[in-house]
Amino acid sequence: MRMVSDHQINTQMKAILVPLVFLLSLTTHAQQKTIIRTKTELLASLKNNPNKTLINLSTYIPGITLDIRYATTNNFTHQILYTNPIPYLRKPAADALKKVQAALNKRGLRLIIYDAYRPLSVTQKIWDHVHDSRYAANPTNGSGHNRGLSVDVSIISIMGKENTGLNMGTDFDNFTDTAAHTFKKLDQQVLINRKRLKATMEKHGFKSLNTEWWHYSWPNNGGYELIDISFEEINN
């Protein structure tokens, strides 16, 4: 009788497993790059997965403040990048942000939102200006914002003047080293403010981005597609 050695079994298993893992990774990759371009496609994708629903943060989270910069010229491009914005996040991310707001409220603070969902075409416009993957997503891969999973955010005092965030050391979209979480040559109060935002967001499941103190993302653990639909079409 022919004996099969452990080595032969291992080699055979590898011959099956390696191409299988490769094929699986290709499938996942392809899934991640799916781009939804019409409202009909969006509605179809939401149908079987309520977690994919885009939630309007301005009605879902009491007391949230909006300063949607890309809908104004008060952003680093000095151009209006989209119109009629609604701050959308997918359901699990919106639920988590609601908890962040509740936690901040207990400390006399509240959230201010600079950007949430952003169409993929806007990520292209931003990339054309910045062209630096430390500060802007490459549109070839897309951004968490295009999936409704990322949010650009700061905190303000409950009693504070509208739109005046706590001192974070730099403005939103300051693309320099000073905006990084690891940059520590800042006033003690700035470090405390950044830490409070980061700790509260991370406690509720968001991931920070070292280079931008304002950018937080919900993990893409639900096959959330990239979306390239204008606010006008989504809201219609």
Ligand SMILES: C[C@@H](N)C(=O)N[C@H](C)C(=O)O
């Ligand atoms: C452009 C900036 N506000 C931002 O959101 N950057 C991250 C990296 C992104 O584009 O996803």
Ligand SMILES: [Zn+2]
């Ligand atoms: Zn961002």
